[in-house]
Amino acid sequence: MLHLTIEFSGGAELLFGNVKKHQVELNNDTKWTIRELLVWIKDNLLKHKPEMFLQDETIRPGILILVNDSDWDLLGNLSYELNDNDNVTFISTLHGG
Amino acid sequence: MLHLTIEFSGGAELLFGNVKKHQVELNNDTKWTIRELLVWIKDNLLKHKPEMFLQDETIRPGILILVNDSDWDLLGNLSYELNDNDNVTFISTLHGG
Amino acid sequence: MAHNLTNSEIERYSRQLIIPDYGIESQNKLKSSSILIIGCGGLGCPSALYLSTAGIGRLGLVDDDTIEISNIHRQIAHDENKIGISKAQNLADRCKALNSLVKYEVHNILFTKTTALNLIEQYPFLFLSIYCTDNVITRYLINDVCVLLGKPLVSGSALKFEGQLTVYNYLNGPCYRCLYPTAPPAHAVSNCSDAGILGPIVGMIGSLQALEAIKVVAEIGTCLNGRMMIFDGFDFLTRIIKLRPRQIETCLMCKSVLSRENLTKKDREEILENFDYIEFCGVSNYNDKSINISIL
Amino acid sequence: MAHNLTNSEIERYSRQLIIPDYGIESQNKLKSSSILIIGCGGLGCPSALYLSTAGIGRLGLVDDDTIEISNIHRQIAHDENKIGISKAQNLADRCKALNSLVKYEVHNILFTKTTALNLIEQYPFLFLSIYCTDNVITRYLINDVCVLLGKPLVSGSALKFEGQLTVYNYLNGPCYRCLYPTAPPAHAVSNCSDAGILGPIVGMIGSLQALEAIKVVAEIGTCLNGRMMIFDGFDFLTRIIKLRPRQIETCLMCKSVLSRENLTKKDREEILENFDYIEFCGVSNYNDKSINISIL
Ligand SMILES: [Zn+2]
Numbered sequence: 022m023l024h025l026t027i028e029f030s031g032g033a034e035l036l037f038g039n040v041k042k043h044q045v046e047l048n049n050d051t052k053w054t055i056r057e058l059l060v061w062i063k064d065n066l067l068k069h070k071p072e073m074f075l076q077d078e079t080i081r082p083g084i085l086i087l088v089n090d091s092d093w094d095l096l097g098n099l100s101y102e103l104n105d106n107d108n109v110t111f112i113s114t115l116h117g118g
Numbered sequence: 119m120l121h122l123t124i125e126f127s128g129g130a131e132l133l134f135g136n137v138k139k140h141q142v143e144l145n146n147d148t149k150w151t152i153r154e155l156l157v158w159i160k161d162n163l164l165k166h167k168p169e170m171f172l173q174d175e176t177i178r179p180g181i182l183i184l185v186n187d188s189d190w191d192l193l194g195n196l197s198y199e200l201n202d203n204d205n206v207t208f209i210s211t212l213h214g215g
Numbered sequence: 216m217a218h219n220l221t222n223s224e225i226e227r228y229s230r231q232l233i234i235p236d237y238g239i240e241s242q243n244k245l246k247s248s249s250i251l252i253i254g255c256g257g258l259g260c261p262s263a264l265y266l267s268t269a270g271i272g273r274l275g276l277v278d279d280d281t282i283e284i285s286n287i288h289r290q291i292a293h294d295e296n297k298i299g300i301s302k303a304q305n306l307a308d309r310c311k312a313l314n315s316l317v318k319y320e321v322h323n324i325l326f327t328k329t330t331a332l333n334l335i336e337q338y339p340f341l342f343l344s345i346y347c348t349d350n351v352i353t354r355y356l357i358n359d360v361c362v363l364l365g366k367p368l369v370s371g372s373a374l375k376f377e378g379q380l381t382v383y384n385y386l387n388g389p390c391y392r393c394l395y396p397t398a399p400p401a402h403a404v405s406n407c408s409d410a411g412i413l414g415p416i417v418g419m420i421g422s423l424q425a426l427e428a429i430k431v432v433a434e435i436g437t438c439l440n441g442r443m444m445i446f447d448g449f450d451f452l453t454r455i456i457k458l459r460p461r462q463i464e465t466c467l468m469c470k471s472v473l474s475r476e477n478l479t480k481k482d483r484e485e486i487l488e489n490f491d492y493i494e495f496c497g498v499s500n501y502n503d504k505s506i507n508i509s510i511l
Numbered sequence: 512m513a514h515n516l517t518n519s520e521i522e523r524y525s526r527q528l529i530i531p532d533y534g535i536e537s538q539n540k541l542k543s544s545s546i547l548i549i550g551c552g553g554l555g556c557p558s559a560l561y562l563s564t565a566g567i568g569r570l571g572l573v574d575d576d577t578i579e580i581s582n583i584h585r586q587i588a589h590d591e592n593k594i595g596i597s598k599a600q601n602l603a604d605r606c607k608a609l610n611s612l613v614k615y616e617v618h619n620i621l622f623t624k625t626t627a628l629n630l631i632e633q634y635p636f637l638f639l640s641i642y643c644t645d646n647v648i649t650r651y652l653i654n655d656v657c658v659l660l661g662k663p664l665v666s667g668s669a670l671k672f673e674g675q676l677t678v679y680n681y682l683n684g685p686c687y688r689c690l691y692p693t694a695p696p697a698h699a700v701s702n703c704s705d706a707g708i709l710g711p712i713v714g715m716i717g718s719l720q721a722l723e724a725i726k727v728v729a730e731i732g733t734c735l736n737g738r739m740m741i742f743d744g745f746d747f748l749t750r751i752i753k754l755r756p757r758q759i760e761t762c763l764m765c766k767s768v769l770s771r772e773n774l775t776k777k778d779r780e781e782i783l784e785n786f787d788y789i790e791f792c793g794v795s796n797y798n799d800k801s802i803n804i805s806i807l
């Protein structure tokens with residue numbers, strides 16, 4: 022099994038029943054990239070408003086994805102292949118002050 | 119070889135040529151505990167004032183030792199046996215405000 | 216070493232002058248630098264107070280708002296008997312009482328394409344802090360002007376128990392647009408009026424904006440360019456994340472700047488003129504505070 | 512829900528009341544609580560300002576010092592024309608201008624065995640911040656009084672570009688003495704006068720002390736008891752470390768408290784009386800600022 026920690030912050034957790042941290046296990050018969058993980062999250066963790074999470078099959082603008090505290094853009098974006106024990110975090114940008 | 123990251127902060131780095139982070143390799147023919155590491159640090163890294171670092175064969179009061187961000191007291195204190203890639207940090211307590 | 220500090224300045228700043236990593240050279244640089252703070256609310260207050268007491272040469276304060284009763288639980292420069300007064304003016308007055316050696320400039324204006332470029336051009340070093348009722352459009356606009364003028368941008372934001380902090384457009388780090396090439400849908404943006412904010416959170420982030428601004432100006436230490444601090448004050452968790460580098464191929468602004476030798480004033484004006492911020496952000500004007508939406 | 516807030520309070524605190532994790536219940540608890548701030552300098556200023564604007568019921572401010580010119584680069588409640596004035600009084604005045612609904616109490620006293628117990632006994636919730644010229648002896652004394660009275664202690668400290676923050680004596684977390692059973696050698700202790708301090712660092716730590724105090728009082732979130740935040744502002748690194756639990760077997764104070772059913776006032780006085788703080792810390796009196804040593 023592929024063990025992942027999935028975290029939400031900056032308000033993104035409100036789409037997920039206000040739970041900030043999720044431990045998940047995925048069947049690793051096939052390879053998992055972020056692309057597939059996004060769909061899995063939408064189908065399995067998301068409580069409501071899918072359009073606030075995904076847009077055009079990628080993350081909606083204003084949410085930053087991190088893998089082990091690094092911007093996913095450094096790792097190949099949607100094509101990054103997940104490893105066991107990866108931490109994937111979704112951070113909604115804050116605008117207040 | 120035993121690879122350790124040794125860090126100093128809160129002012130403790132001043133005893134070590136103002137270098138906060140040291141990467142060291144120790145010959146692991148024998149086991150290394152914090153007890154032995156303290157002596158090794160005194161002999162190999164310390165620049166001056168050994169009495170400001172060690173007292174009565176342990177760390178001097180006012181410096182906290184952390185192994186991988188945990189208080190050494192949780193891990194057996196002087197007897198903790200070091201593992202490869204451990205991070206050992208020495209933090210001098212600050213008193214200002 | 217040679218310096219341009221008076222004896223009274225040396226006395227006043229003595230406790231920072233004796234820090235080995237700071238010293239008289241940093242104080243000299245601070246004294247000869249200017250910083251512009253955009254937004255004189257929750258983040259702007261501590262930022263301005265600490266930059267002022269630290270001895271920055273010139274401090275510009277921008278805000279077109281007046282003080283409201285619901286501001287003062289977190290905006291620690293605004294006294295309860297100042298309701299209705301200009302935030303920028305009041306913050307300048309408070310700073311002046313702390314340190315009259317600093318030159319203060321008050322700008323009671325709304326940031327638009329026309330005002331932004333002229334104003335920011337006047338400040339050799341720029342430091343950003345957005346006020347609470349702010350909108351996404353102002354963030355993109357300030358970012359773009361900073362990129363066009365090659366000025367670093369210390370960005371803080373806070374909501375509820377959370378805070379975010381980074382330095383945009385500095386050295387090899389990304390700008391705001393490199394990180395967020397597309398604006399979020401307008402209904403997905405929440406602010407302090409609808410989601411709330413705790414005072415100590417803006418206190419922490421605003422203080423750290425002052426710290427990063429001092430480090431940029433004095434050219435010391437390692438700033439948060441290319442990194443971002445994320446703070447969760449409810450569970451007390453901090454993390455510092457690694458960001459993508461400047462996106463010279465794809466970022467609309469970074470590309471425009473790096474593809475030419477020297478931008479003229481006219482070039483900059485044209486680039487801004489050709490970009491439709493209102494359409495890009497899906498809002499109705501530069502001061503759009505009207506969208507009242509469910510939180511996220 | 513039932514609450515004791517007036518309409519004007521609801522308006523003033525509205526932006527924190529609407530935070531789902533805070534709400535009206537937290538505000539009620541804040542309003543009916545007291546906090547004592549020991550030290551009205553670099554950390555005490557932002558702590559007091561944010562606790563005051565947030566609407567704490569009663570705020571006690573302790574300091575026997577007067578404002579000096581070398582304080583004002585970091586002590587943002589002390590205006591430059593207030594040199595020579597009592598720090599505690601001036602901080603209370605500044606807080607009152609921000610929020611007159613809070614009850615302020617000024618204590619221009621030095622903390623000694625005799626004064627400490629009486630004073631802290633009056634405050635149901637205690638919140639600590641030590642002023643810059645402070646010494647180790649006061650830290651042990653305040654800690655011990657808090658342990659004897661069963662009060663949590665929010666502890667912050669800062670030097671140069673660094674800061675440390677934790678909550679002592681709260682739930683299962685250690686007290687200061689659990690962590691440091693032996694005092695450091697007096698010549699190994701440096702303070703802001705000899706090592707220096709940057710304003711935004713105390714701004715950050717002081718703001719976070721207010722945050723932790725609010726969380727303790729409102730009983731929300733996860734506080735830093737059993738953990739400590741270490742901040743290096745020069746390289747911008749944060750870490751949160753895990754501390755040992757309360758040392759009921761070996762800590763002199765925790766042991767005294769836990770070995771008896773109920774401590775009487777007389778018991779507490781005796782325990783303090785029997786401990787020689789001056790000898791333990793190797794200093795000459797309770798206000799020992801005389802040791803001028805090489806940094807560390
Ligand atoms: Zn860019």
Ligand SMILES: [Zn+2]
Binds near residue numbers: 658685686687758762
């Ligand atoms: Zn104890």
